[in-house]
Amino acid sequence: MKSISLYADNGSWLVKLHPFSKMFYLVAAILIPLIAGRIFMFAITVFASICMLGSARMLKKALPLIAFSFTIILTVFIIQGIFYKDNDSLLLSLGPVSFYREGLLYSSHIGLNILNMLLSFSILVLSTSPSELVEELEKKGFSPKLGYIINSVFQIVPEMMGTMHTISDAQRSRGMETEGRLMTRIKAFLPLISPVVMSALTSTRERAIALEVRGFGSKMQKTYLYSHPYSTADQIMKWVSILCLFLVITLRVTGIL
Amino acid sequence: MSLIEINNLKYRYPGTTELALDDISLNIEKGQFIGIAGENGAGKSTLSQALLGLIPQFYKGAYGGSVVVDGLTAKTAPVAELCSKAGLVFQNPFNQLSGAKDTVYDEVGFGLQNLGIEPSEIHSRVEDVLKRFGIWEFRDRNPFDLSGGQLQRVAIASVLAMNPDILILDEPTSQLDPAGSEEVFHTVDELAETGITIIMIEQKMEKLAEYCDKIMLMHHGKLIDFDTPEKIFSREDLMEYGVVPPVYTEFARKNDLRLPDGNYPVTIKKLLDLIKTGNFDCKKLMTSLGKITGPEFCDLEEGTGEKQNLIEGAVSEAAVSPESSDRTFIVEDLHFSYIEGREIFKGINLSLDRRPTVIIGQNGAGKTTLVRILKGLLKPDSGRLSFEDQDIASKTVAELAGKVGYVFQNPDDQIFKYNVLDEVMFGPLNIGMTREEAETRAHEALKTVGLDEVSRKNPYDLELSDRKMVAIASVLAMDTDVIILDEPTIAQDYKGREKIREIIRDLSSRGKLVIAILHDMDFVSKSFERVIAMAHGEILADGTPDEIFRNHQVLEKAALTPPHLVALMEELDMGK
Ligand SMILES: Nc1ncnc2c1ncn2[C@@H]1O[C@H](COP(=O)(O)OP(=O)(O)OP(=O)(O)O)[C@@H](O)[C@H]1O
Ligand SMILES: [Mg+2]
Numbered sequence: 033m034k035s036i037s038l039y040a041d042n043g044s045w046l047v048k049l050h051p052f053s054k055m056f057y058l059v060a061a062i063l064i065p066l067i068a069g070r071i072f073m074f075a076i077t078v079f080a081s082i083c084m085l086g087s088a089r090m091l092k093k094a095l096p097l098i099a100f101s102f103t104i105i106l107t108v109f110i111i112q113g114i115f116y117k118d119n120d121s122l123l124l125s126l127g128p129v130s131f132y133r134e135g136l137l138y139s140s141h142i143g144l145n146i147l148n149m150l151l152s153f154s155i156l157v158l159s160t161s162p163s164e165l166v167e168e169l170e171k172k173g174f175s176p177k178l179g180y181i182i183n184s185v186f187q188i189v190p191e192m193m194g195t196m197h198t199i200s201d202a203q204r205s206r207g208m209e210t211e212g213r214l215m216t217r218i219k220a221f222l223p224l225i226s227p228v229v230m231s232a233l234t235s236t237r238e239r240a241i242a243l244e245v246r247g248f249g250s251k252m253q254k255t256y257l258y259s260h261p262y263s264t265a266d267q268i269m270k271w272v273s274i275l276c277l278f279l280v281i282t283l284r285v286t287g288i289l
Numbered sequence: 290m291s292l293i294e295i296n297n298l299k300y301r302y303p304g305t306t307e308l309a310l311d312d313i314s315l316n317i318e319k320g321q322f323i324g325i326a327g328e329n330g331a332g333k334s335t336l337s338q339a340l341l342g343l344i345p346q347f348y349k350g351a352y353g354g355s356v357v358v359d360g361l362t363a364k365t366a367p368v369a370e371l372c373s374k375a376g377l378v379f380q381n382p383f384n385q386l387s388g389a390k391d392t393v394y395d396e397v398g399f400g401l402q403n404l405g406i407e408p409s410e411i412h413s414r415v416e417d418v419l420k421r422f423g424i425w426e427f428r429d430r431n432p433f434d435l436s437g438g439q440l441q442r443v444a445i446a447s448v449l450a451m452n453p454d455i456l457i458l459d460e461p462t463s464q465l466d467p468a469g470s471e472e473v474f475h476t477v478d479e480l481a482e483t484g485i486t487i488i489m490i491e492q493k494m495e496k497l498a499e500y501c502d503k504i505m506l507m508h509h510g511k512l513i514d515f516d517t518p519e520k521i522f523s524r525e526d527l528m529e530y531g532v533v534p535p536v537y538t539e540f541a542r543k544n545d546l547r548l549p550d551g552n553y554p555v556t557i558k559k560l561l562d563l564i565k566t567g568n569f570d571c572k573k574l575m576t577s578l579g580k581i582t583g584p585e586f587c588d589l590e591e592g593t594g595e596k597q598n599l600i601e602g603a604v605s606e607a608a609v610s611p612e613s614s615d616r617t618f619i620v621e622d623l624h625f626s627y628i629e630g631r632e633i634f635k636g637i638n639l640s641l642d643r644r645p646t647v648i649i650g651q652n653g654a655g656k657t658t659l660v661r662i663l664k665g666l667l668k669p670d671s672g673r674l675s676f677e678d679q680d681i682a683s684k685t686v687a688e689l690a691g692k693v694g695y696v697f698q699n700p701d702d703q704i705f706k707y708n709v710l711d712e713v714m715f716g717p718l719n720i721g722m723t724r725e726e727a728e729t730r731a732h733e734a735l736k737t738v739g740l741d742e743v744s745r746k747n748p749y750d751l752e753l754s755d756r757k758m759v760a761i762a763s764v765l766a767m768d769t770d771v772i773i774l775d776e777p778t779i780a781q782d783y784k785g786r787e788k789i790r791e792i793i794r795d796l797s798s799r800g801k802l803v804i805a806i807l808h809d810m811d812f813v814s815k816s817f818e819r820v821i822a823m824a825h826g827e828i829l830a831d832g833t834p835d836e837i838f839r840n841h842q843v844l845e846k847a848a849l850t851p852p853h854l855v856a857l858m859e860e861l862d863m864g865k
Contacts (some may be wrong), residue, residue, distance in 0.1 A: 163391065183389040191388070194433060198702045201666050206767065207690035207719030227705035234749055238384040241347055245377050246387055247451065249369030252405030257398050259408065 037162050037186050038093065038154075046088035046159040050260050051168050053269040054156045060273035061152040064280045065145070068289055071137075073280075074144035081151035085158075094154045101150050105143035112139035162186045167256055176254055180243075192228060199227050290360075291316035292455070292486055293340065297354035300335065300344055309335045311510035312354070317488070319454075322481040324497035325490045326521070327507035328531025328782040329754040333490045334380055336507070337457045339363060340488070342371045358455065373404065376453035378461045380490075380753055380780060382444035383699065386432055393435070393443055394419070394428040400451045418446040421476060423469065434627070437464045437698045437776070438652025438808075445473060449480075456480065457488045462496075463779045464698070466651045466808055468848035474500050492782055495535040495853055498522060498555035506530060519552040533783045536811070536853045544569070544577055557853070561860055571861055578858050615677075617641045617771065617802050618663055623672035625662060633658055633826045636672070641804070645797045647813050648806045649837075650823035651848035656806045657698055659823070660773045663804075664695045676771075691720040694769035698776050698806075700756040709735070709751075709759055710744040716767040727766070734766035735759075737792060754780040758788075765792070772796055774805040778812060790816050810852040814838065822847045 041047055046054075061081060065073035085091045113123075116135030123131045156165075163186070166179045203223065204210045210220035243249070262270075283289040293316065300310040310332050317323055325333045338344045342363040345352040356363035359374050379385045390396040394415060401411040419425040422442040427435060432443055441464045448456070456477065462470035470493070478500050481487045491497050497504055498518040506514040506521055508530040514521055521527075522534035523542075533539070534553075537560045540546075541553040546563055554560040564574065623637040633655050648656045661667045662674065665686040674681045681689065694716075697703040706712040713734055717727035735741040738758040743751065748759050757779055764772060777789050786809070793803050793816050807813050813820060813834060820837040822830045824847040830837055837843060838851040850856070 163389075163395075180389050187388055187391065191433070199705050201686075202697065202703045202705055203715075204686040205664060205666060205690060205695050206716035206763065207687050208715075209685060209687040211685040211687070230707070231701075231705075235384075237347075239388055241343060242379070242385055243387060244343070244347075244368050245341065245372050245379075245385075246400040246447065247369065247372055247403035248387075249367070250373055250403050250405070251369070252403065255402050255405050255408055255411070257395065257402060257408055257411055 038157050039159065039161050040093075041161070042089055044088035044090070044159070045265065046084060046090065046155065048263070048265075049159070049269060050262055050266045051156070051160045051165040053262070053266040053273075054160060056270045056273040058152045058156050060277045062149055063277060065148060067277075067284055068280050069284075070289070071141065071144065074141075074148055078144065078148050078151060081148070081155060084155055085151070088159060090154075090158045093158055094151065097150050097154055098147065101143075101146050104146060105139075108139045108142050109136065112136070112142075164258070164260070167258065168260065170254070171256060180248070188232075192232060195228050195231050196224055199224055199231070292319040292359055293317040294357045295354070296356075298336075298339060298356055299351070299353040300339060301351040302335075302348065303350045305350075308510045310339065313510075313512045314354075315505070315512060315515050317486060319486055320481060320484045321502045322478060322487045322500055323489070324501035324504040324518070325488065325507060326492075326494065326497060326504055326532050329752060329780070329785060330509075331507040331531070332510040333507055334459050334752075335510075337377060337459050337488065337490060340455075340457060341375055341377055342366060342368045343377075374453060375455035375457060376448040376451050378445050378448045378456075378458040380459040380463070381699070381701070382437075382441040382464070383701065385444035385447060391431050392429050393424060393432050396432050396443060397447045397450055400447060404451060414450045414452070418450045422446050422472065436653045436657060438466060438469065441465060442469065442652070449476070453485070455486045455488070459490045460492060460780060461489070462491070462493065464652070464776060464808065466848040467810060467850040469652055470496070470808070471850070492780075494522070494533065495537070495556075498535045498538070506532065518555045519548065519550075522555045523552040531782055531784050537857065540578065540854075540857065544574060557857055557860065560857070564861070575858070575861055578854065578861065615643055617643060617677060619673075619675045620663075621673040623662065623674065624670045625658065625667065626670060627658075632670075634669075635826060637826075637828060639821070639828065639831075641802065643797075643800065643802045644818040645793060645803045645816065646805075646819040646821065647817040648804065648821045648823060649808070649810070649813060649847065649849060650829070651825075654823040654847065655826040656823055657775055660695065660775060660804060660806065664693055664773060665689050666695075687719070690716070690769075691767065692769055693771045693773065694764035694767050695773040696760050696764050696775060696777060698779075700753070700760040703760045703763070704748045704756060707747050707749075708744075709740065709746055709748050712748055712759060713744075713763045713766050716763055720767060730766040730768065731762070734762040737765060737788075738762045739788060752780075754782070754785055757781065758785070761789070761792070769801075771802045771804065774803065776806050776808065778807065778809050786812060793817075810838070810850060811854070814852040814855065822849065824848070 061077045065077055082091065085094050112135040113131040114129055114135065116132060116138055118134045119132035121133040123133050123136065163183050166182050170176055170179045200210055200220065208220065209216050280289070296314050298310050298313040299308055301308050313336065325336070327333055335344065338348065339356055340358060340363065345364060346368050352364065358371060361371055361374070363371060387396060387399045390399050397415045397419065398411050401414060416425070419428055422445065424439055424442045424446065427439060432440060435443065441461065445461050458477070462473050465473065474496050477487050477489065501518055503515060504518050504521045505512060513530060514524070522538045527534055535555050537557050538553045538555050541560055546553065546560065546567070546569065548554055548563065554563050618639070618641040620637055620639040623634050624632060625634040626632045648659065650656055658667065662669055665681050665684065676689070676693065704712055706715060710731055713731040714727045717730050718724070722730065732741055732744065735744055738761055740755060740758055740762065743755070748756055751759065757777065761774070761777060778786050781789065790812065793805065796803050817834060820832060820834050821828055822837055822843050829847055830840060830843040838855050844851060
């Protein structure tokens, strides 16, 4: 069964980090350039994220995300470059269209912001198993019921895809054509919907009973199978993130930056 | 006070008129191993759910009387609290999964986490049960990617690991290979020794007889009898309740071999002891045994002439049509893997004709995978595969559907309509029958499996055993040349199994090829001419039931045991 989470354990140092340290980094990397308000700050965090992804051999998996963000950035670039409300100083003209400095600056702000967020999020998402993250959150007092729901969301989509596959097998094994031309496959898709939904609904009640039988409703304090102690790398990651964030805030408040 | 006290328990499912449980009263003591026997629909699963309070707390309906489990009243006590005392293994292992864990290891650990058990203890318990049930090597796999039997092992392990004081198991071995099912009984029996109370619903009477302290005989929601296996299985009216005694008991009855207390022995050990101490004529007993087992296994020296006749009789009885030796499926050098780099089949060669053929072997051997490849649902990595001299790879599954029918292992995977009749008509309509024709065929097929009167019902409202029959009917209605049955006897009682035997006999007498996968060796020896034994993705042996069941090396490798009567015959033979 395929998982919808993008996480894959490639054994790299990033995977071994505690989910929380990655979350500290995530928060710091997003906030620092915003607070600093300088474009070169984006360059620093983006560069840091790319280095981290690269050293953990995850850059290739992040590429589609980056490529996707670039299409958005490009659109913003063009639109704002031409139409931004404070456009004043002309940079270049291509026939009838002219690009302005203010617009381009503004849009690079937005663009870098998107890129920065995507990169720092992909560090967390690509290197952390969702169930581990949820488990660590639960240990810090997050509700297990909510935790279960988050976990099962990651299971439900692949499960439904699995059900779809089984039902399609059931249908073609009794003579309904589902293979071949695109039209046939589209036609075969429709009769799948209702049984898949139906089976998801019936399995909900069975799930509820199964959970009860497996002690999910128990009043006991839940325990956790895996513990993930903070390593030195975790400490460094956490404190560097926090310190940098504070540094930027102080610099900003004192007006130095 | 007894551990479990049931008083005048009555229950009716919502929207029905008949009582599913009808005035049941009994007490169960701590540390007992209780079996529940009875035909499909007798109320066995319903009772198991009432013990946990799932009835009436999850399933509404009319409820009367009382169930008290270790001081907790099942009607009102929080289900979570009841569940911490009693563990329930469901009939369908798919329904046992938590749906939040993506490895077998974590799935089994899930319940223990909820109970707040120390992690180190969880790790050791999980490792212990996984190893015990032979699924340790699959600990990192997603539970949804396991074979049916492997999944059933996970389901049992996940409840067992929670160490409940009371363990209720609803046909826990229905999809297990014989060695696996022996392991489950053995393990559970050990638990009973340590003071854990066991309540087990089972269709394998030989096993119930061997392990249970007492057996509840149920019929139409009523508790008919609650007594020792000897007393229950010696009842003259047992068949009226849809229960057949163990073969040993039947054999004893035929030869009037009684224990001192007047009952018949119910286990092979007791039977042999009785024969030894009683100085019975082994030869005479052997002949009588030969009559039950049929010609295949009768190899008495003096009986050779008779044996010859019997075999000829059997062959002519099967009314083999002239083209019976036709080759159907030819498989050459077949390779297959679900996950790249991990081959299930490393070059299988097989050629099938029209003899009724059964595939047996350990859980995860690749039986289901093999028939799904024959059906075209899975595409081999390499190798050649033809059906009636046509390359299967060049056809879509739907094009083959009119020729090859396949009944899935899990009926829930196959059924997708909201009405039994629509479900059964789906196939016939697709392969070009008119509506009237399809409807006639569907009704015929439903009559064959005995479900015509529920043709308007929603299949999801039927019991597992009936859903399996609906799945069979929906393939029968298509009247294909080949019928593949993947574990058709799951959840079936004696009558159901007889019905399926009848269907197989009828199909092959009409010249159709029946391929079945089974874990029930008694059924295998009675209904099939050709047996293919598989283990670890390989075909270990291919021959007549006689050849296979006498080959102990193969049996052991494939986690199989010989049919009960063959075992008995071998013991008697040695005694002689
Ligand atoms: N979807 C899947 N993905 C990965 N591996 C699978 C999948 N389905 C089955 N397998 C593996 O392939 C092997 C053969 O499985 P198969 O279902 O053919 O076994 P089987 O002989 O039918 O067993 P059973 O008696 O338990 O039904 C098993 O080891 C199983 O774990
Ligand atoms: Mg199988």
